[in-house]
Amino acid sequence: METFEVKAYGAQSVEAPLKQLNIVRREATPVDVEIDILYCGVCHSDLHTAKNDWGGTVYPAVPGHEIVGRVTKVGSGVTKFKVGDLAAVGCMVDSCRECASCKQDLEQYCIPGFTGTYNGHDKHLGTRTYGGYSEKVVVDEHFVLRVPEHLDPAATAPLLCAGITTWSPLRHWNVGEGSNVAIVGLGGLGHMAIKLAKALGANVTLFSRSPGKEKDALELGADAVVISTDKGQMSGAKGKFDLIIDTVPYVHDVNHYIPSLNINGTLVLVGYLGGLEPVLNSVPMIMGRKSVAGSVIGGIAETQEMLDFCGEHNIVSEVEVIKMQDINEAYERMLKSDVRYRFVIDMGSLKN
Numbered sequence: 001m002e003t004f005e006v007k008a009y010g011a012q013s014v015e016a017p018l019k020q021l022n023i024v025r026r027e028a029t030p031v032d033v034e035i036d037i038l039y040c041g042v043c044h045s046d047l048h049t050a051k052n053d054w055g056g057t058v059y060p061a062v063p064g065h066e067i068v069g070r071v072t073k074v075g076s077g078v079t080k081f082k083v084g085d086l087a088a089v090g091c092m093v094d095s096c097r098e099c100a101s102c103k104q105d106l107e108q109y110c111i112p113g114f115t116g117t118y119n120g121h122d123k124h125l126g127t128r129t130y131g132g133y134s135e136k137v138v139v140d141e142h143f144v145l146r147v148p149e150h151l152d153p154a155a156t157a158p159l160l161c162a163g164i165t166t167w168s169p170l171r172h173w174n175v176g177e178g179s180n181v182a183i184v185g186l187g188g189l190g191h192m193a194i195k196l197a198k199a200l201g202a203n204v205t206l207f208s209r210s211p212g213k214e215k216d217a218l219e220l221g222a223d224a225v226v227i228s229t230d231k232g233q234m235s236g237a238k239g240k241f242d243l244i245i246d247t248v249p250y251v252h253d254v255n256h257y258i259p260s261l262n263i264n265g266t267l268v269l270v271g272y273l274g275g276l277e278p279v280l281n282s283v284p285m286i287m288g289r290k291s292v293a294g295s296v297i298g299g300i301a302e303t304q305e306m307l308d309f310c311g312e313h314n315i316v317s318e319v320e321v322i323k324m325q326d327i328n329e330a331y332e333r334m335l336k337s338d339v340r341y342r343f344v345i346d347m348g349s350l351k352n
C-alpha cells in the first residue's frame with residue numbers, strides 16, 4: 001500500500017511531554033477521503049490516552065478526535081465528498097459494518113469493536129491509528145461527516161466528540177420540551193450538554209464543584225446551578241431530574257447525585273471509565289425505580305444529525321484556540337479545569 005509522511009504531535013512515553021514527530025498515512029483508497037486538518041479540539045480523552053490512564057496506550061500516541069478540515073483528495077468510489085469540501089472526523093475511523101450494532105447505525109457499539117481515531121488498530125497499515133494532532137488524515141468516507149459551512153470551523157471541531165457524546169444520551173432518553181435535565185461538570189462535554197439540552201427545550205441545571213462557573217453556566221443556557229459541595233443546595237435539588245449526564249473524568253461518588261433524580265430518572269455516566277468508588281447503593285435506585293447507565297460517543301448517522309441540528313440552531317463550542325506547540329500547557333490547564341470550555345488547536349501552527 002502506498003503511503004506518505006506527515007508532521008504530527010504525539011507522546012513517546014507516559015512521562016514525556018508531547019512533541020513533534022512524523023507519522024505515515026495511507027494514500028487514499030477508492031473509498032477514502034484525504035483531509036487537510038484545519039482545527040483539532042482537545043478532549044480530556046486525549047490526555048487520558050497520552051498519560052495511559054486507561055491502560056493500553058501504545059506509544060508513540062498521536063491524540064485528537066475532534067477534526068475539521070478541507071478535503072484534498074477523494075478515492076474514485078467516493079460519493080459524499082469532493083475536493084475543497086469542509087469535512088470532519090470524530091472518534092471513529094472504522095468498524096466491522098456487518099454486526100447487529102453497525103447495521104443499526106450504532107457503530108460506536110460495534111460488536112468486534114470500532115476502530116478509534118487514535119490508539120486503535122489500523123487494519124490498512126498494521127500500526128496504531130494516529131489522530132488529529134497532525135497535518136492530514138485519510139479516512140473511509142463512511143466515517144467522514146459533512147460540516148455546515150456557515151459555522152466557525154474552529155468552534156465546530158469540539159462537536160465531533162464533546163457534542164455527539166452529550167447529544168446521544170439526550171436523544172436516547174428522549175429529552176425534549178419541558179424535560180428536566182442536569183449536567184455534572186462544566187468542561188468540554190458539560191458546556192455542550194447545556195447548549196444542546198437547552199436547544200431541545202429542556203430545563204437545564206448544572207452541578208459543579210466550582211462556584212466561579214455559575215455566571216458562565218447561565219450564559220451558556222443553564223436555568224440553574226447547584227454547587228455540588230453545598231449540602232443545602234444539594235437537598236434543594238431532590239427528586240428534580242429526569243436525566244443527569246455525568247461528565248466527571250475521575251472516580252467520584254455517584255451516590256451523591258441519585259437523590260436528585262425523579263422517579264424513573266436515569267443518571268448516565270459519560271466521563272469516568274472504571275469501577276465506582278464508593279460502590280453504588282441500590283436502595284435509592286430500587287425505592288425510586290432509578291437507573292445508572294453509561295453511553296459512548298454516538299453513531300455516524302447520529303453525529304450527522306447533531307451537526308445538522310447545530311447548523312440549524314447556530315450551536316458551536318466555546319473555544320480557546322491554541323498553537324500545536326502549546327499542547328502540554330493546555331493539558332496542565334485542563335487538569336485544573338482551567339479551560340473555557342474547549343481548547344482547539346489551529347493546525348496551521350504545525351506547518352510552520
Ligand code: NAP
Pocket residue numbers: 042043044045046048161162165184185186187188189190207208209210213247248249250252269270271272273295296297334335337341
Ligand atoms: P473536561 O473539559 O476536563 O471537563 C470535566 C469537568 O468535570 C471539569 O470541568 C470539572 O467541572 C469536572 N471535574 C473535573 N475533575 C473532577 C473531579 N475530580 N471531581 C469532580 N468533578 C470534576 O473534560 P471533558 O473533555 O469534558 O471530558 C470529560 C470526561 O468524558 C473525560 O473523562 C473524557 O475521557 C470522557 N469522554 C467520554 C466520552 C464518551 O463517549 N463516553 C467521550 C468524550 C469524553 P466543574 O469544575 O464544573 O466541577
Ligand code: ZN
Pocket residue numbers: 043044045046065091161162
Ligand atoms: Zn473525546
Ligand code: ZN
Pocket residue numbers: 095096097098099100101102103107109110111112113
Ligand atoms: Zn460492527
